[in-house]
Amino acid sequence: MTGTIKLGVSRCLLGDKVRYDGGHKLDRFIVNTLGQYVTFVPVCPEVECGLGTPREAMRLVGSPESPRLVTRKSGVDHTERMREWAAARVSELEEEDLCGFIFKSGSPSSGMERVKVYTDKGMPHKKGVGLFAAAFMAHFPLLPVEDDGRLNDPKLREHFIELIFVFRRLRELLAGEKKMGRLVDFHTRHKLLIMAHSPNHYRMMGKLVADASLPPEEKYRRYETLLGEAMKLKTTVKKNINVLQHILGYFKKNLSADEKQEILEYLGHYRDGHVPLIVPITLLNHFVRKYDQPYLKQQHYLHPHPIELQLRNHV
Numbered sequence: 001m002t003g004t005i006k007l008g009v010s011r012c013l014l015g016d017k018v019r020y021d022g023g024h025k026l027d028r029f030i031v032n033t034l035g036q037y038v039t040f041v042p043v044c045p046e047v048e049c050g051l052g053t054p055r056e057a058m059r060l061v062g063s064p065e066s067p068r069l070v071t072r073k074s075g076v077d078h079t080e081r082m083r084e085w086a087a088a089r090v091s092e093l094e095e096e097d098l099c100g101f102i103f104k105s106g107s108p109s110s111g112m113e114r115v116k117v118y119t120d121k122g123m124p125h126k127k128g129v130g131l132f133a134a135a136f137m138a139h140f141p142l143l144p145v146e147d148d149g150r151l152n153d154p155k156l157r158e159h160f161i162e163l164i165f166v167f168r169r170l171r172e173l174l175a176g177e178k179k180m181g182r183l184v185d186f187h188t189r190h191k192l193l194i195m196a197h198s199p200n201h202y203r204m205m206g207k208l209v210a211d212a213s214l215p216p217e218e219k220y221r222r223y224e225t226l227l228g229e230a231m232k233l234k235t236t237v238k239k240n241i242n243v244l245q246h247i248l249g250y251f252k253k254n255l256s257a258d259e260k261q262e263i264l265e266y267l268g269h270y271r272d273g274h275v276p277l278i279v280p281i282t283l284l285n286h287f288v289r290k291y292d293q294p295y296l297k298q299q300h301y302l303h304p305h306p307i308e309l310q311l312r313n314h315v
Helices: 028-036 079-096 131-139 154-175 180-197 199-210 216-232 237-251 257-271 278-290
Strands: 005-010 038-043 058-063 066-071 101-103 115-118 124-128 145-147
Touching: 005 079, 005 154, 028 038, 038 079, 066 079, 079 131, 131 145, 145 154, 154 180, 154 216, 180 199, 180 216, 180 237, 199 216, 237 257, 237 278, 257 278
Parallel strands: 005 038, 005 101, 058 115, 101 145
Antiparallel strands: 058 066, 115 124
16 A cells, blocks of 8 residues: 555544543554554544533433433533534545544444433433434445444454555545556455455455446446445454465465365364464465465455554454
8 A cells, every 4th residue: 555544533532631521531552553554533523513621421312313412411402513513524524535433432422333322211222323423424334433442352453454454445546547457456456355254245346347338437436335345244254264265275286285284274273263363374375475376465365454463363
């Protein structure tokens, strides 16, 4: 990649003191680790829509489908104010060329799921979505989104970070000329990664790229949609095993009996949950270099993100 990964983020997660109580929710993984590879675009809905710091705490009330944003003690309704601001803000964010967004979990403005919505009797139900988060996800339905709480799960963290790197490369593809050669090259490099997320989309996208009847603009548009849909589907051990065996097929004329036995043993260990994905991936990358396999050298599945992030060590 040549461009910067721009990532929207709830401002309090960067350590800015913008919360209702004047505090912050600094997330060291986001700032210190992920921050080495991305440029953040901070957003604080409450502050940006004109509410001060500190301020009275707010919560969602009513129905999860159409909640109201109301202050806890005084009962002031800020729903329309927040919705009007959010509609304008997401339009502004189109200019940022974002590759994803990290929301603050549980926030009545920025929580992406399971936000408490209180009934008329004061009973909370974790079925809501923060008003800004809802507006953002409706406006950018294909963009990767997560919250700080879910990023503590190694599998969800792996999935999200893999996606933002894919979207950066997609942004670069879409920014250039809509030539078929560029699309074919992009698809070729991402084939195995797409297969690991959705074998069905892998087949559909292959047919789309090969369809000579569509004009390039339309083909690019459909490809972007299919890629976004595919990458939202999570990988599984079964799907990874399928891809790993597919990769192994490229070495059927190269591997010695001992080497083949070794990789098959590690595939079994991974299938049984005894080793993480990075173990068979590392061995296959060794074979790629040893036997100089040109097709596999360019596969993003084998190098989806910087190794320093240590993501496949846990999945």
